[in-house]
Amino acid sequence: MRFALGSRRYASQVSPTSNIPGSNEDEDDDKYSKNAKSKQSESRFGSTVFKVFETAATTFASIAILGLAGYSYHIYYKDLVLRKMDMAFTPGDPMLDMASPPGAHESVQHDDETEHWVDRPEQTKIDSIINGEAKGRYFLLVGEKGTGKSTMVLEAMRKTNGEGVSMFEAHADPEIVRIRLGKALNYDFHEDYIGSLFSIRGPRDTTALLDIERAFNKLEKIALAHRNGSRLRSKRKGPLVLVVNCAHLIRTDEDGNDLIELLQQRAEQWAASNLITMIFNSDDYWVYERLKRFATRMEVIQVLDLPKSRAIAALGRYRARYFPEQKRDREVLKQVYDLVGGRLNFLSRVAKSRDMLRMCHRICEAEKTWFLNQCGILGESMDDDVMDQQKYASAAMVLAKALVEKEKEMELHYDEHKGHVLPQIPLYIARQIMTRADFIQQYDHDNIFTIDSTAMVRPDSVPMMNAFKDICSEDGFDEYLQATLDRISAIESINRTKELTFKDLWTEQSGEQKGKYTFLTKDHKGRETGTIEMRVQPDQPPED
The missing domain is CATH 1.20.5 (Single alpha-helices involved in coiled-coils or other helix-helix interfaces)
Structure with missing residues (x-):
């Protein structure tokens, strides 16, 4: 401090401002502090x-x-x-992994050679679709349940090991369709996106149809990349294939119609550009009826029962596979065909049974029981609470009777080479016979009657036709059916009739009738047309 103070004094002495009046050490200190601050x-x-x-x-x-x-x-x-x-379009497919054990159309190794237990003429067409040779169209497989539609598609996929093909099952709920489509396409709908961790509303805040549309947008990019050769995981040539199995399970309500419309729009666009070929597989006619409205590139493949010669050959081959020790009696095989026809589902069940004829009778009895459980009539004594169900049942019985009568009028209902020729009636005539137009779709869904792509109505199968004949040939069936129809008409008449009750219509005063009602009638223009007078006639005393 002394050194600093001495330095400051020395500086003040030698400073030029030391001679200026008014300057002092305090002013120097203030300036120094201001500069420092x-x-x-x-x-x-x-x-x-x-x-x-x-x-x-x-x-x-x-x-x-x-x-x-x-x-x-x-x-x-x-x-x-x-x-x-x-x-998802590389070799291998989850549907192939979950396929049933060896059955109809499945490859079986015999002496190092691949052999099918039955060959269908439609198989070649489906093979060309699956391997990408058929272009510019989308396809609808339609036929009765158990004719082998899904099995033929799986067989065609096995030949290509599922390369370039994806398949999923439809459902009545669009949300489940969304999940199954995502599984088939290996698409998670952005539910595995890390950004969803910061979303309060969850990973998905939209409808099932919007998610399906987004999945199709991604699928379209994959198809374009395959066509341009930018993605080389698959060596497939031709368009990709997307199979919608069991399309008839989609409901015929507003949501179901929107889903069908979305699928068809994509199918039309992709068929026009040769990007993706879509295949719809359905058991019911309504899917064809719905797609027909806007179809321009749709091709229908009708899958029917096997003819007699192919059915007997397939049954004998399949029988030898499961029971090689038994001899194949051709007469027994013919009897089997006469009982159950050429439906692959029935032939497969019969071939796996030791007593084939017994199994045939069980199948026929099961079909008859199913028909009676769904469409059994109650006769004249039915209660009015079950009238709606009896309308459905009686209309089915009337149509079944008409088909039985149609078969009697046919010149040929059994051909030695083709086999059974089931009677069929045009759809509009069938509706006239039933006097109802809304029941036939449910009959088709319940596998009682079937409607083919040419709008012809016939029994669902040979066992079902046998059930129709057994029921209609019972004693008193016509009278019982007519009594049911009369009871339905009577109940409807009662429901349509309005009862008008008059109270205190008349009083007796001094022997005169004073009470009465007068109604004024008018036409549709409001002009008076007359009057109606109602009065009570007193009871007359009995004559002696």
């Missing part, structure tokens, strides 16, 4: 500006890195989605 404030301001700039730069760098990381993940995720969906 100003320098200190400047240093603090610069430090604050630097810190602000440093913080802003750090924040900007963090946001930039976070944004770059998020954008990079988004690009990676979109490419991952396409790569995962591309893997």
